[in-house]
Each structure stands twice: as C-alpha cells, then as structure tokens.
Amino acid sequence: MSQDVFVVAEHLQGKIDDVTYELLGKARELAGQSGGHVVAVLMGSGIQDQAGSLGAADKVLYMEHAALENFNPESYAKALSHILEQNKPRLTLIPNTSMGMDLAAAVSVKNNLPLVAYATDVQFDNGQVVATSQLYGGKINVESVLEGDSSVVSVLAGSFPADAGKQDGSPAVETVAAPDGLDQTRVRFKNLIQPEGGDVDITQQDILVSVGRGIQSEDNLPMVEELAEALGGALASSRPIVDNKWLPKTRQVGKSGLKVKPKLYFAVGISGAPEHIEGMKDSELIIAINTDPEAPIFEVAHYGVTEDLFDVVPALTEKLKS
Amino acid sequence: MASNKLSIDPDQIIEKEHVVQEGMDISGQWNRMFEQRVIWDYNTEMLDKVTALEGGESLGYCYQCGQCVPVCPVNLVGDYGPRKIFRRVQLGEDLFQSPLLWQCTTCMNCLRVCPKEVDMIQIMPAVRQEAVLQGYVPEELQQAFENTFDYGNPLGESPKKRAAWTKDAGVPVPIMKEKKKADVLWFVECYPSYHPRGIDASKALARVLNELGVDFGILGVEEKCTCDSQRLAGEIGLFEEFAEQNIKTMKRYKFNKILVTDPHALNALRKEYPKYGGKYEVVHYTTFLAPMLDKLNFTNKLNYKVTFHDPCYLGRHNGEFEAPRQILQALPGVELIEMFRCRENSYCCGGGGGGMWLDGFMADHVSERLSERRVREAVEVGADVLAVCCPYEVSRFEDAVKSTGNEGKLVVRDIIELVVEAMGAN
Amino acid sequence: MNIIVPVKQVPDLVEELEINEDGTDLDRDYLSYKLNEFDEHALEEALLLKEEHGGTVTVIAFEGEDTDKALYTAIAKGADRAVKITNDLPPGTPNHVLAKALASVLSGMEYDLILTGVQAADDRDGQLGVLLANYLDVPHVSVVSGVAPNNGAVTVQKEYAGGVMAEFEVDLPAVLGVQAARQTPRYAPVSRVRQVMRQAEIEEVEASDTEAEVGSSIRRMFKPEKGAGAQMLEGSPEEIAEQIIKILQEKGIKK
C-alpha cells in the first residue's frame, strides 16, 4: 500500500486541461498530509513531452499506446485500471468531466475501489479520506468518508485554483507498459467534431450577459441582447437556451459548454446548476437576477437581485443608454 | 385536393332557349343560368375529420355568414374567427396540425352571434384533444400540462406551498382539514395561491371575508387545479384526473356553497363537475359580495376613474355582468366608465382556453397581444384603474401596461383589492 | 433493436430539501420524487430509435414512491414493457447497490442497448450507467447526445467541453449515458396515462443480487453556506439599475 496521491491528467487535442492542474495543486496539499508523493497519470500516444507541464507532480506515469491516442472510454478505463492495480495509491483524483465520468465509476468496479463523485473538496481526516460532494442540483453538500486504503474521488472542475498546480519542471517520467489487448476494444474512436465557428468567442469577452431558462421564450432574447449591447458585451447562455436552438452552441457556458472568466458575468434567469457554475464561477464580478432567493446562482454571485428579470433588465438597459 | 372551386366552372354555365321553372316559361332575352353549385365538390376529408369528433360536429353547420369574424378578439389583432377556420378546413387545411388550432381563447363571443350555433367551446377542446394525443402540442403548453400533472398547478410550484400565502394574510384563513365544516368553502385556485399578484387578491378577499364574519375554509394543500383551461386546451384526461381528486377531497367536508376567486374554476365547478358527480352551489366572489356591501364600512374615498374588464368566464360563459359593477359603484369616489367592448361583447385578455400558456406561440400570429389591445382600450376611455376579477388578468394586463408604455397612466387592480382599499387601513 | 431504459426517481428539487436530525440524509418524510430528468431524455432517445428502426423499449425502475406513475407514463409515451424491481431499496440507496441489482435483473434479459440518464441529482457514488456497464461487462459511453445504429453497432456522439464532440462506434450490447435526446422529451397525454393505468401491467421482478461494496458512507449533509454569497440589491427596478451601474463604475467596468 502506498501513500501516494494520483491525479489522472485530462487532455484533448494535445493540450492538458486546466482541471488537471487544479487537481495537482490539491494533490500536493493532500500528499503533504499523507506523506506520499504526487503522481500524475498521463495516458496517450506521442504526448510524452506534455509531462513537462505537470511539474507539480513528483512523478509522471506515462502510458503510451496507439489505442490511447484519443480518449476512449474502454481503453482508457482498462489502462487506468491496470495502473491502479499495479500501484494501489492511497487516493486517486479524477476530474468529474465527460471523460472522467467514464473512468471513475469504471475503475471503481474493476478495481473494487470506493468512489465518491461530484466532489468540490477532499481532505484527509484522521487518516481517512473525506470528500465533499455537491449534490441535488447544488442545493446540498454531502460529506462522505471513504473506507479502505485506496479510493477514488472524482472532482468537479473549478473546485480548486489551477495556479497551484501549474508548475513547470521536470518530474521523473516513468513509462508504464500497456496491458495486453488494449487495442481490442468494443468502443472505437472515429473522429472529433468541432463546433461550428464564425460566432463570437465568448471566452475572449470582458463582459458577458448570460441568459437562462428564466427568459421563457425566444422572443424575449432581444431584450437581453439589448442589455449586452448597452454594456458593450456579448450574449452567452445556459444550456437550455442552446438546446432550444435560440442561441448557437458556441454561446453555451458550463460543463458541456465553454469556461469563461470575464470581468463581468451577468446571469439573467439562470438557476446556477453546478454544471453551469463550473463554467463561470471564476468570473471577476458576478451579478445575478433570479426571482428565486434560494437559487444556487446566488452562492457564487457577488451581487444578487431577486426581482423579475423582465422588470430589471429593461430598466437597466434604459439607464445605461441614457 | 380533388377540386377546390374558387370560381364557377364553365361547364356549369348553360345557355337555354327556353327556361321553364315550375311549369312556367320565364324565358327572356337573356337565358343564361348557372347550374346548382355542388358543395360536395369540395374534398370534405379534413372537415369530416373534425365533424366526426364528439363536440366537433357543429363546425359543419357554418354557412359562412361571417358574423363571428368582427367579434372575434383574435381577429382584431390577427386573422382569425370560426368562419375563417371553417373555410380553410373546407379548402383542405388539417386543423389538427394547424396553428389555427391554438389561437382560439374560447372566449365565446362568436357563439353569441352565430345563427347556426357553431360552437368553438366544444370544437376546440375536441380537436385539441386529438392533436394532443397525436403529439402536436406547442411546447409552452406541454410544460403547463406537465407541471399540472406533476404538481397540481400549471406554474410548477410546490404543491406543499399551496396555502403558504395564508401565513402572512394578516387574518385567519381556516383550512378545511382542521375545520371539517364551514358555511362557505373557498376554492382558491392556482394563480391566486401562487402568483404574487394573485396572492395580493387572495389576501384581500380573506380580509373581507373575515370582516363580514363569513364562516369559511379553504382546502389548502389538498386543493388541486380545476384544470378548466387545460381541458379547453385539449387535456381532458388531466381535467378528469383532478376533477376526481377534488371531488373526493370535497366529499370529506361539510359546506353549503363554494366560493371561487377564479371564473375558470367557477365554470369548471358549476358546469363540468356535475358530470363527474360533484354537484355544488358555486358563486364567484363578486356575486357573493354584491348583496353584502352595506355590511362593509368604506372609510376611504378612492377618486378613481375605473373601467371594468368583464372576464369571459364570468360574463359570457356564466352570465354575471352586474355584481362586479355593483361593487365598483358602491366604492366611494369610484367613477365607473365603460369601454366600447363590454358586457356581452367584452374583449378577451387572451388567457383563456390555454392562452395563458401560449404566449410565445401567439406572438407569432398576432400583431399585438390581446391584453395589450385591451389595455389600450382602457387608456383610451380615460380610465386610471383597470378593474378585473379573474386571476389571469392581473398579471396579463400589468405586463401589457408595461409593454404598451402606459405605466403611470393606468394601474390594474382586482376588484377585491379596491374593496379593501376603500375599507381603509385596518 | 431492443432497448432497456433503467429509470430512477430522485427528490424533486422544486421542494425545499431539508436534512434529517442526525444530519446524514435528507428528511425523506417530506420529500416528493420525480423521474430523473436525464432519464426522461434516455427514454425519449430510446423511443425515437424504436420508431426509426423498430424493436422494443423496456423501462425498468426500482419500487418506490410514484414509481408506478413514472412507469405508466413511460408506457403512455410508447414503451412496450414496464418492469419494477421489488427489492427493498429505499431512495438514497447507493448507486453501486442499484447498479448491481439492475445487473442481476438484466443478465436474465435480452437487450441490444441500455440507455440511462447520464447522471442524477443524487449520484453520490458515481453514475449509475457506468457502474452498470462494468458490472455487466459491456462497453459504455457517457454524456451522449446522438445515437444511430450502424451494422450491429451504434455510432454515438459524446460531448466534451467547448462544444467539441467525439464520435465513437460501439459494439452491442452497450450502455449509453444520455445527456440529451435529439428532441424534447415528448408529452404523455393524461387520458392515455389513465388508460394505461387501467389496462397495462407492470411486471415485477426481484433482483437476486443487491450486495455491492460501496466503500463509503455519509458522515454529514449540509446546505452550502450563503454567508459568502451574494449581496442582495433591493428597491424598485430603477433603483436596482442605479445600484448596478454604480457597482460597475466602482469596478471600472463602466465609466
């Protein structure tokens, strides 16, 4: 049994995702408590040089295989299961992302490891791993104790600052042999589909006015657009708006959309589901309008208004214009 | 389509040397005649689909006199009316999949003037029910149906909070579950239970009932939407589900009559519930209060020019035009002025028959909302208060006051709010 | 294609959630339950696939409050069979246990595809679909928003961040965690639901295996602190607008 804290690195199109650094930063702190090392697990093909960007880790375990060139729920889970089986780390942190969802529960079953998901915090408490999950649409936090001497926690992106984990350096890279039959999978990667381009890049905007389901109908969109214009910003949205095809996918903020960090994020009729908050909580200033005083958006907002957006938005636009 | 005759077929024009009619030679210099027009030349498939439905029959009675069109509130802001619907179905439009199906607010002004009794109040729900079964239901409406089924109210609010408004009503609002027996069972309904402006009116009525010493109780969390508007929007199953539940609930309690705030509840409880075994004496609060006005002490002079909008389901549907006016006229300082369209010919706020949940849909088919049109009429007659007594209207008209730029000129008040205002503080 | 859709009732977030006295669970006496919204999408996608390519849709749920209503509604929407697992697995049972129970029921059934909602509001110990797939040892892909049959396999789209999607080909049988169906979940007219309630039958089965190692337990539940939360602006819409503009000016966002 080891006291190491493992972090599964997530990457897409040759780029390590920020969530990896968030977890590395946290892992440093945790490894300090457990007295183990921070080990980053990097799986891929021809991306060994990425290990250099994982300087916050003491060691990088690198598994190279053609079947790992692109993320694949089956080959990646097999590979990770193999690595965890060999190393039995004290704790493994996996991003609770689209990719991580396919890994964490899989290794929990394959390797018979306890798993707690949707974590926003992880601690050692009297030698036990304690994870805090954000459940019930962000309305309830649940603190779980994980048993045994090896366990897995999947962590929501945006839970920890990425800076702490962003260290260049040259951690020891240890290449791990891939398990047999890694390319014999029942899931086969075909290709990546890029979002249609040509629209405003909301990640590059200083000011975003973001609309949610509270807007009720597509017809009300121009009203919010006018506010965005008056503020000199762009329109973004929660997912239902994109699902309804009222705005293109490129305007979606959140887990399955884009992560944004504008100077001002103005949330209009957005409840603040964790998947949405994940994409905007790092904004410098967040103002939210929502008629429900209990809406979780107010937990991340700096200023809140519990009035009808149909009253406040036009009033504000008018004042800004005059 | 087989043969849509928009002009006269040349084959039907016959020139005759002699014209003999009923044994009489009526030949003249000009003997051109038209053969009888064969109305079954139309492919009646689409019309048959409607008239075959129970409730849909009367669409076939239309002889296109067109009386209904100028009185249709939707036609005033769009292109609508029973005659137009008939004609387009006759020409082959499938009403079940047509946007025509969802614009009718079942206001009943057409039936009032129709010599053939083409009854949209029957036709619309019958056809809509089929459309809903086939999956053609506008999304906004679907949401309201789903909310109603899940929570017993179309707003999607917690059923446990149905009586939450009573907490700060300032007066006792007894719950039947504890009280068991009362002279008057007040059926509050959804918007008066949940909508902030509906709640204002509920609190006002609670105060007046207390002031009058009425022995009353409400069903609280046991009350479910009567679903009259959902029924008219085509969800008869939803209506039946909750009618059965409400009737079962009310069976547990003793009361003499039901008092309603909502004319849509009045319509359901009075006309539809008996079909399901629930027979009650039901009164709208205006009818209930009008004879008791002398028991109220009005200390506050209002000085308002008030115009009154007759709710479709109180006036035309249930024949009450006087009580609201009696109340308004009894309030000190109130000058009642009528709009051009009033009483039997009153306009419609647009909320009935499912219109409450078709706002975005309607916007695509009308030049302005019905509520906006009505608000402008109220402003035109110089009113400074638009008085209403249906919970759909307060929110619709207040919104319309804003959207028509009449803020500051006109306010919207439920009659019961004006009563309480006239009663003065405490 | 024969599709199985396991569905789960979750606490309805429309109600305020309260925590029980010892702070380790929700106060379930006052909860109401609702079908997990992602499961609604899984069902819709299953029905679309059936309509386009034939086959059957079977919905499976665990017995609990309002389960029957959810199952009858699914039949009213077009599902062919409804099955209820009758073991005593109260709400809040960890997903590892539910997945194990499901796996033991499903291993006796024929299926090509299992569609589950990608996640649920109470997935504390991981997503049901992925756990299930691993107990059954069939392939899985989660966060799926497009499924199309393709010569005995399916082609699926998985959503990543930033609007990027990955396309995979998955051999059958497989488990897919559905994020969004191609269209809004359809409406089940209540008259049809009522008719189904009178006529249709819900099959009952007992899961043979409900023993799973969860390996974690809840120590404490609490509501997120509001303390650090938003400072509320009050007043008329105009007054609020003025306050907002002042804040924007202070932060140098608006001159």
Ligand SMILES: Cc1cc2nc3c(=O)[nH]c(=O)nc-3n(C[C@H](O)[C@H](O)[C@H](O)COP(=O)(O)OP(=O)(O)OC[C@H]3O[C@@H](n4cnc5c(N)ncnc54)[C@H](O)[C@@H]3O)c2cc1C
């Ligand atoms: C894997 C996954 C990925 C996801 N990715 C994303 C993502 O990238 N982005 C995202 O946004 N979501 C995402 N979601 C969906 C997320 O869970 C929520 O469903 C979604 O964010 C809710 O959007 P909303 O806040 O607009 O709608 P709702 O939750 O319906 O909130 C609407 C809010 O408007 C308020 N409101 C209503 N009327 C008014 C009014 N008149 N005035 C003021 N306020 C009003 C209401 O009180 C309510 O809080 C994802 C889910 C999953 C499972």
